[in-house]
Amino acid sequence: MEHLFLNVLNVVLPVLICAAVGYGLAVTKAPFDNKVIGGIVSRVGYPTLIISHLSTTRLEIGTFLDMVAAAVLAVAGFGVLGYAALRVLRLPVRAFLTPLMHGNVGNIGLPVTLLALGDAGMAYTMAFVVVVLVSIFTIGMWIPAGTVSVRKLATSPIIYAVVIALALMATGYTLPKPIEKSFDILGGLSIPLMLLTLGHTLAILKPRSLGRAFTLTALHLTFAAAIASALVWLFGFTGVERGALILCCLMPSSVATYLFIDQHVPEYGPDVAGFILISTLATILVLPVALAYWI
Template identity: 80%
Template sequence: MEHLFLNVFNVILPVLICAGVGYALAVTKAPFDNKVIGGIVSKVGYPTLIISHLSATRIDVGAFLDMMLASAAAIAAFGVLGFGVLRVLRLPVRAFLTPMMHGNVGNIGLPITLLALGNAGMAYTMAFVVVVLVSIFTVGMWIPAGSFSPRRVVTSPVIWAVIVALGLLATGTHLPEPVEKSFDILGGLSIPLMLLTLGHTLATLRTGSLWRAVVLTGVHVVMAVVVASALVWAFGFTGVERGALILCCLMPVSVATYLFIDQNVPEYAPDVAGFILVSTLATIVVLPLALSYWI
């Protein structure tokens, strides 16, 4: 158990350090433009990250699509349960539903599943990552904005990146080496920039927001256990597939969701930032317990 805690902590600690740098930038009043950073992440960082990761993935296309379907079902279940919880707690759906629906399966899920389940587990997690990113940049964008825009879907770089990446995966095609390396570099921008933005916003976090974040994190973990159990049974997953789905459902709140909260309902941005932080910290306890007694 101690070994598991240490390994998970080693994955979480870089996330916290990056957020801490963003916090320090806010405290020292260094120039920091959230809108510019958000534009870079959504238009360049995440699209290139999707293509670079998926082009290197080695997995049966049928199994990959099964996991994508399970991932979509998981997000829908989190959405339905989250909507009910937010209504009961009398919290604004526009601000909190997008984070409740989407887990951080990218920069935390991938290394954790690699550690616990090997390359096959990470490949299944990549299917979850694709669906989460598509959902964040469609439904997750519409909820805080309070409107649906077909034009945004058609023009979204993330959607086109997924189409290209799935084409590469299905045909076994590789990108030219210079393009692949450039996409690796550009894709590497997204997570650090979003973590800096998260930390920068945490500098405005209020004490009341922190207690709210603790309650929401507890609810989110319970939801994750319910959703994972139901989907493992419904899809009949076993072995690595089962483990990957459970771990993906248990991931903390996605940092990427913060982008649209900050843009559309900025008055709740500190509350959502606190939710992301506490949810991430809770992972240090939740994941080792799951790996020891459930997977």
């Protein structure tokens, strides 16, 4: 048992240490521009990571699309259950549904599945990342803003990166070596920058009403366990697929969603910050248990 938990800590601790470095940068007031780094990751890091990783991973396109379908159903499941729970709790949907729907599969999911499940696990997680990112920057913005903008979807670099990656996977073609190496370098920026940004953002958030944050975190984890169990059964996932799906569902609330809440419903910003903080801290306990006993 001791050896098992030691292996689990070897997976989780590197992620926490990298995030702690970002937290330290915020505490020491070192220069760090979240918007600039976020723009680099979303416009350059994620697209090149998707293309470079998926195009070189030996993964059947049908299997990848199965995971995409599971991710779509997972986000929809969190949306439906979250909406119902918020209605029962009489909490504003515009403020809390977006963070309840979207897990932090980018900042935490990618490095955890890479360390725990290897390249194949990261490839499956990439399917989740694609779905969650598209959802965050469309539905995730539309809910708190109260408006719909198809233009945001059509101009997202991630959409075109997915199309290119799927075309390369389906045809078996590879990128020219100089471009492939360039994309490897640029894509390699994503995970360390995401972890630094996660720690930095958690340090500058100003939480409020931690009782509500604990309640929402408990709901989120309950939804995650139910949705993961249902999707594993529905798709018949086993092995690495199963592990990646479960880990992605257990991810804490996405830090990126806070920006939209703070912009459109700022009066609930501190409450959402508290939820993101507590759900992220809960991951320290949840992931070791999941990796040890469920995956």
